[in-house]
Structure formats: C-alpha cells, structure tokens
Amino acid sequence: MVVWRVVEPRTNGGKIRGMNPMRCIKWMLPLWLLCQAGLTLADWEVVDENHLAVVYIDPDKIRASSVYPQAWHLFDLFDKTKAGVKSRLVLMEYDCHDARRRSLAFASKSEPMGEGKTLFTSTQATPWKPVAGETVGEKVIEKLCGGPQEIIKGPKKKHGGSKEAAKGASEAPAEPAAPSAAK
Numbered sequence: 768m769v770v771w772r773v774v775e776p777r778t779n780g781g782k783i784r785g786m787n788p789m790r791c792i793k794w795m796l797p798l799w800l801l802c803q804a805g806l807t808l809a810d811w812e813v814v815d816e817n818h819l820a821v822v823y824i825d826p827d828k829i830r831a832s833s834v835y836p837q838a839w840h841l842f843d844l845f846d847k848t849k850a851g852v853k854s855r856l857v858l859m860e861y862d863c864h865d866a867r868r869r870s871l872a873f874a875s876k877s878e879p880m881g882e883g884k885t886l887f888t889s890t891q892a893t894p895w896k897p898v899a900g901e902t903v904g905e906k907v908i909e910k911l912c913g914g915p916q917e918i919i920k921g922p923k924k925k926h927g928g929s930k931e932a933a934k935g936a937s938e939a940p941a942e943p944a945a946p947s948a949a950k
C-alpha cells in the first residue's frame with residue numbers, strides 16, 4: 768500500500784532553505800545591467816566635466832535616504848581606453864554622516880552615453896573612500912545629502928598631471944585586470 772503525503776518546504780524564517788539572497792543578487796544585477804535600456808535613455812544631468820570625461824547622474828533613479836543615498840552615474844569618456852571602454856555606468860552609494868562613497872556595481876560600455884556592447888560588469892562593492900573636496904563626489908554628496916558636508920579639503924585638481932590624479936578626478940572604478948567576456 769502506497770501512502771502519499773504532502774510535504775511543506777522546510778523554511779527558515781519564512782525563507783526556503785538553500786536560497787541565498789546574495790547569490791541571487793550577484794547574478795541578477797549584472798543581468799539587469801545588461802538589459803537596462805532605461806539607463807541609456809535616461810535624462811542625465813551633468814554634474815561635472817574634467818579632462819577625462821563628462822560625469823552625469825540620473826536624477827530620476829536616485830534612491831533617497833537620509834544616511835546612504837544611491838545614484839546612478841554615467842562617466843562619458845572623451846577617449847576610448849585600451850580595453851575599448853567609452854563610457855561607464857556606476858551605481859554609487861554615499862554616506863551622508865561620514866562623507867564617504869563607494870561603488871556598488873558598474874558596467875563598462877563600448878559606446879558613448881552608456882550605449883553599445885557591455886565590456887565589463889561588476890557587482891563587487893568597493894571599500895568606502897572619503898569624499899575629497901572639489902571633486903565630483905563632493906558635488907554629488909551635497910546634492911544627495913541636502914547640503915554641504917564636512918569634506919576633506921585637498922589641493923585643487925589641475926587639468927593634466929599624473930594618471931593617479933586623473934583617476935581620482937573621474938572617481939570611476941577601474942576595469943578588471945583580465946577582461947571577462949560579457950554575454
């Protein structure tokens with residue numbers, strides 16, 4: 768005689784065991800970045816321009832928070848990098864209390880204004896970095912946090928100079944050393 772019984776899935780606090788939310792986010796975010804046509808069609812607002820790029824944010828996609836607001840940035844590079852990157856879409860998070868920033872995700876694109884083939888993606892959050900004075904980060908944190916923050920004041924950035932100074936001026940995450948093929 769066969770006895771059938773209905774077995775409820777085992778749960779742990781309302782979650783099905785074996786489901787790791789971070790694992791889901793790690794594959795869903797790059798997929799979402801690849802499919803996100805809305806970011807490239809957004810009404811980007813210019814934040815700053817330097818010798819490397821024009822930097823925009825999307826005011827319609829700002830995730831407001833009194834402590835950790837997030838905003839999508841578009842770094843539209845004047846020249847393609849050796850890896851073929853012409854623009855970068857970066858999700859940045861800011862800390863209004865400690866005047867810090869970090870990137871949560873980014874996608875490097877082959878064409879201007881976030882268009883073209885996706886060359887690199889990352890959902891690896893970078894470590895928190897202080898927002899330095901007279902940078903793109905200072906302008907954005909003032910906009911997102913509702914006024915001037917206590918920012919670390921440094922020497923004024925000059926156009927030209929070292930690669931390290933240029934990297935800090937653009938505030939975009941670098942591509943991985945070994946490019947991964949985007950599918």
